[in-house]
Amino acid sequence: MTYNVSGMDCGACAKTIEKAVRMLPGVQSVKVQFSTGKMKVAAKEASQLTIIPKTVSKLGYSAVELPGNGETYVVEGMDCGACAKTIENHLRKIPEVKHIEVNFSTGKMQIDHEADKETIIREVQKAGYKAELSSKRNPSDPEEKKSFDFGSISVAGSGILLVLGFGLSYTEIPSLVSVLLYALVMVICGYKPLKSAYYAVKSGSLDMNVLMSVAAIGAAIIGEWLEGAVVVWLFSLGAMLQMRSVNRTRHSIKELMDLAPPEAWVRKGGDLIKVAVEEVKLGDTIVVKAGDRIPLDGEVIKGESSVNQASITGESIPVDKTVNDNVFAGTVNENGTLEINVTKLVEDTTIAKIIEMVEEAQGKQAPTQAFIDRFTSIYTPVVFVLALLVIAVPPFFGFGTRSEWVYRGLELLVIACPCALVISTPVAIVAAIGNAAKNGVLIKGGTSLEIAGKISAIAFDKTGTITEGKPKVTDIRVCSGSQESLLEIAKTLEAYSNHPIANSIVAYADELNIHQLEGDKFQSIAGKGVSALIDGRTYFAGNVKLFNDLKVTIPPVIGDIQEQAKTIVIVGSRQAILGVICVEDTIRHITVKAIQQLEADGLKEMVMLTGDNEKTAALMAKKSKVNRYFANLLPEDKVTSIKKLQQEGYKTAMVGDGINDAPALATADLGIAMGGAGTDTAIETADIVLMADNLEKLPFTIKLSKKAITIIKQNIWFSILIKAAALVLIVPGWLTLWLAVLSDTGAAILVILSSLRLFKMK
Numbered sequence: 010m011t012y013n014v015s016g017m018d019c020g021a022c023a024k025t026i027e028k029a030v031r032m033l034p035g036v037q038s039v040k041v042q043f044s045t046g047k048m049k050v051a052a053k054e055a056s057q058l059t060i061i062p063k064t065v066s067k068l069g070y071s072a073v074e075l076p077g078n079g080e081t082y083v084v085e086g087m088d089c090g091a092c093a094k095t096i097e098n099h100l101r102k103i104p105e106v107k108h109i110e111v112n113f114s115t116g117k118m119q120i121d122h123e124a125d126k127e128t129i130i131r132e133v134q135k136a137g138y139k140a141e142l143s144s145k146r147n148p149s150d151p152e153e154k155k156s157f158d159f160g161s162i163s164v165a166g167s168g169i170l171l172v173l174g175f176g177l178s179y180t181e182i183p184s185l186v187s188v189l190l191y192a193l194v195m196v197i198c199g200y201k202p203l204k205s206a207y208y209a210v211k212s213g214s215l216d217m218n219v220l221m222s223v224a225a226i227g228a229a230i231i232g233e234w235l236e237g238a239v240v241v242w243l244f245s246l247g248a249m250l251q252m253r254s255v256n257r258t259r260h261s262i263k264e265l266m267d268l269a270p271p272e273a274w275v276r277k278g279g280d281l282i283k284v285a286v287e288e289v290k291l292g293d294t295i296v297v298k299a300g301d302r303i304p305l306d307g308e309v310i311k312g313e314s315s316v317n318q319a320s321i322t323g324e325s326i327p328v329d330k331t332v333n334d335n336v337f338a339g340t341v342n343e344n345g346t347l348e349i350n351v352t353k354l355v356e357d358t359t360i361a362k363i364i365e366m367v368e369e370a371q372g373k374q375a376p377t378q379a380f381i382d383r384f385t386s387i388y389t390p391v392v393f394v395l396a397l398l399v400i401a402v403p404p405f406f407g408f409g410t411r412s413e414w415v416y417r418g419l420e421l422l423v424i425a426c427p428c429a430l431v432i433s434t435p436v437a438i439v440a441a442i443g444n445a446a447k448n449g450v451l452i453k454g455g456t457s458l459e460i461a462g463k464i465s466a467i468a469f470d471k472t473g474t475i476t477e478g479k480p481k482v483t484d485i486r487v488c489s490g491s492q493e494s495l496l497e498i499a500k501t502l503e504a505y506s507n508h509p510i511a512n513s514i515v516a517y518a519d520e521l522n523i524h525q526l527e528g529d530k531f532q533s534i535a536g537k538g539v540s541a542l543i544d545g546r547t548y549f550a551g552n553v554k555l556f557n558d559l560k561v562t563i564p565p566v567i568g569d570i571q572e573q574a575k576t577i578v579i580v581g582s583r584q585a586i587l588g589v590i591c592v593e594d595t596i597r598h599i600t601v602k603a604i605q606q607l608e609a610d611g612l613k614e615m616v617m618l619t620g621d622n623e624k625t626a627a628l629m630a631k632k633s634k635v636n637r638y639f640a641n642l643l644p645e646d647k648v649t650s651i652k653k654l655q656q657e658g659y660k661t662a663m664v665g666d667g668i669n670d671a672p673a674l675a676t677a678d679l680g681i682a683m684g685g686a687g688t689d690t691a692i693e694t695a696d697i698v699l700m701a702d703n704l705e706k707l708p709f710t711i712k713l714s715k716k717a718i719t720i721i722k723q724n725i726w727f728s729i730l731i732k733a734a735a736l737v738l739i740v741p742g743w744l745t746l747w748l749a750v751l752s753d754t755g756a757a758i759l760v761i762l763s764s765l766r767l768f769k770m771k
Contacts, residue, residue, distance in 0.1 A: 010050050010051075010058050010074060011049050012048040012049075012062070013046055013073045014041060015071050023043040026041045029067075029068055033064060037052055038051045040356065040357060080119075080120055080142060082117070082129065083140065083143050084096065084111065084138055085116070087113050091209075091217060092205070092218075094214050099135070099136045099208050100132055101212075103122075106129075108121040113435060126142055135208060136209075137202075163197050163245070164198065164242070164245050166197070167193075167194045167197045167242050168242060171191070174186075174187040174188075174235075174238070194241065195238050199225055201245075202222055202241070202245070203222045206218040206223075215393055217428050221244045221426070225237045227415060227422075233746065239746070239747035240423070240746055243750045243754055247753075247755070247757060268302065268338075268360060269303075269355075270304045272286060273285075273286050273305060274295060274297070275295055276293075281296055289305060291354065292350065293350075293351045294350055295307065295351060296348055297347045299343065299346060300341070302339060303316070303340050303347075305349075305351050305358055306337050306351070306352055307350050307351045307352045308333060308335055309330055309347055309348070310349065312346050313329070313332075313344075313347075314330055316330045316336055316340050317340060317341040317343055319340075319449070321449065322702075337360065338355075367442060367443070376459060377434050377459065381431060384430075388425075389425055389427060392422075392424070393422065393425055395421060396418045396422045399417055399418040399421055400414055400417075413742075420744055420749045423749040424732060424749055424753070428756075429728040429731065429753065429760045430729065432757055432761060433760050434455070434724070434725075435455075437717050437764040438455040440717075440764050440765055441716075441717040441767045442454075445713055449706055450699055451697065451700060452696075453697065453698075457697055458718075459717075462716075462717060462718040464661070464678070465613050465660045465661075466613060466659035467616065467664060467681075468651060468661060468663045468664070470673075471594075471619035472594060475600050475633045475704075476596055478594065480513040480576065480592045481592065482513055482514060482591065483591050483592065483595070484591045485589070485591070486567075486591070488581075488585070492588075493523065496518045497526050498526065498543060498587065499550055499578070500514065501541060501548075502531075502539050505541075514592070527543070528543050529543075530547075538550050538551015539551065546582055548581070548582050562586075567589055570589060576591070596632050596633050597703055597704065599703045600633050600703075601634050602705075610708060615635040616635060617635045618639050618642055618647050620642050622641060625640075647672070651676045660678050660679075661678050662677055662678065662679040663680055664681045664683060665680075665681075665683065666682065674695055679697065681697045681699065683699050684701070712770070716766075720764055720766065724760045727760065728760060731753075735753075
């Protein structure tokens with residue numbers, strides 16, 4: 010059952026609702042998606058779902074059950090947005106259809122209805138297209154290749170007939186033979202467009218099938234059989250080539266779907282059983298051998314290996330995995346055998362979520378696309394009426410012959426088709442978003458893509474974004490004794506603490522194989538440090554304030570280190586200081602390079618946001634190469650910093666972890682979350698998600714967005730100029746009908762090919 014959920018304002022709200030509904034008796038699975046406001050619930054019995062709206066209401070939200078049977082169909086044969094409108098308008102006239110939305114970009118139809126599946130498929134076929142119910146994995150239909158081959162053969166065969174008829178017209182064979190061949194070409198290539206045109210007119214829309222059909226029939230009526238045949242053949246050829254190119258963009262989703270294997274080896278007692286991934290349950294143990302893809306998200310419970318996570322994060326370097334590490338569906342186990350405890354069902358895996366979000370993103374209209382759609386909805390009928398006036402008015406006043414003006418009117422009808430203009434934006438957006446997804450970047454729609462290309466300032470959260478977010482030992486200063494003895498005492502003191510700094514010291518000592526001493530009477534001194542009895546003497550590890558209270562003399566070297574804005578841990582006794590360990594949250598190795606690339610790409614402001622003091626912030630800003638920073642910030646102060654940048658005239662992006670930085674991400678013109686792999690909240694809340702936990706994909710994302718905007722502008726201007734040139738050529742009578750068709754279909758194909766360049770961007 011699907012519900013519309015209102016009142017959610019972030020991804021955390023979705024998680025709250027999910028947890029509450031999951032606890033209800035009989036509920037088998039629940040999935041709430043913040044970005045769409047939809048909740049899908051499965052229960053053992055339908056009667057167990059009646060309590061759900063009330064439960065959601067208690068949490069402060071509202072849930073309304075969607076009527077009818079919500080399904081998704083894959084539609085073949087659409088080559089522009091007008092086709093989608095024709096299908097929508099036709100199916101809306103069916104009483105059983107409650108809601109329908111057809112998306113040309115993805116080739117999908119979302120429909121809520123009370124009819125049977127066969128009725129929906131049959132009605133789509135009536136409109137001249139082919140539909141099939143989409144499955145979870147959406148495998149390629151074997152019939153698709155067959156039908157595509159038939160289309161290719163019909164276009165090729167018609168082309169031969171067209172050439173044959175044209176050749177025979179120069180012989181002594183009666184001209185009727187050539188006319189019959191031209192008519193045959195028009196029947197073979199024109200049947201489908203004419204059928205689609207009929208249902209388009211019936212549903213009250215003027216698409217290119219209508220315009221081309223009228224032009225071809227008009228040419229036949231005035232005796233221009235060759236022109237009519239060429240018009241229909243060029244139109245069919247163009248439609249076939251357009252479909253090839255458009256399908257290239259749509260296959261980017263299928264490529265993602267094919268990453269996760271359809272079956273998994275599940276351990277049942279002492280046996281391994283191969284089952285479909287849809288049948289695997291939470292808590293099952295799956296076994297993945299070296300070289301195989303991991304079928305489901307889970308946690309390693311046995312084995313060690315390196316896993317190539319390029320399909321999720323875009324990083325080609327394998328990541329070492331051992332017990333308790335998380336792994337993701339679609340990634341490749343490169344070495345040893347892993348036993349994995351399944352933590353997510355097939356529909357909830359990270360890659361399933363990515364596929365769903367990418368499909369949604371590709372379906373969302375960018376501002377440019379929305380404007381063009383509004384423009385063409387006015388442009389096409391206006392030019393259609395103008396063509397009728399061109400046919401009727403001049404002959405009425407005695408200007409030229411009727412056949413001459415009918416011909417020019419037909420040319421104008423062909424020029425009226427705005428296919429290249431309409432297709433100029435969505436194909437580029439689909440290509441860019443598909444390419445980004447394959448490289449570990451999730452862009453949440455055309456609007457986000459366009460904004461990313463206009464960003465002039467980027468604000469980075471420091472901890473976990475610019476830095477690793479994990480303190481590390483950077484250097485050690487020994488004041489008395491040896492470094493080894495200093496680390497032995499430090500490890501012993503810090504081993505019983507869970508503080509991140511203590512953990513970093515213990516980890517550093519472990520790397521050097523430093524032994525832990527016998528300790529006793531461990532004590533935590535709030536806000537200052539720790540103490541313990543070691544070899545009969547009490548030792549301390551802590552800050553300067555701790556040793557000032559102990560009245561121990563602080564060596565000058567410690568003051569020098571503090572000037573470097575490092576965190577220091579002093580180790581000593583009541584008598585003397587043994588040494589100092591310097592701990593620092595280190596800059597990510599890729600951060601400086603990424604920031605320099607962004608500056609080289611024309612971004613004006615690189616800003617760091619941090620809660621650190623002024624001195625530490627200045628040092629980190631210098632190391633990371635940002636040209637500006639805001640220090641001493643609380644979470645709400647980050648919002649103020651973003652607003653300040655916006656007031657200064659910068660189109661601002663905020664880069665954070667997607668959870669703690671949610672207010673700033675929402676305030677910025679563009680929210681970019683780091684480390685989305687496995688982080689549902691990050692995927693839900695941000696406009697763009699860098700699936701890898703580093704900044705190396707950010708320059709690529711900005712470049713891709715700028716390139717997409719450039720290509721969209723080029724496509725739009727090219728489409729407009731082609732139309733303008735054709736209109737100018739109509740006036741002196743230099744434009745032929747077949748040349749008008751060639752300019753229209755040729756422009757559409759060139760626009761698509763231009764957009765496909767975005768797939769090649771690395």
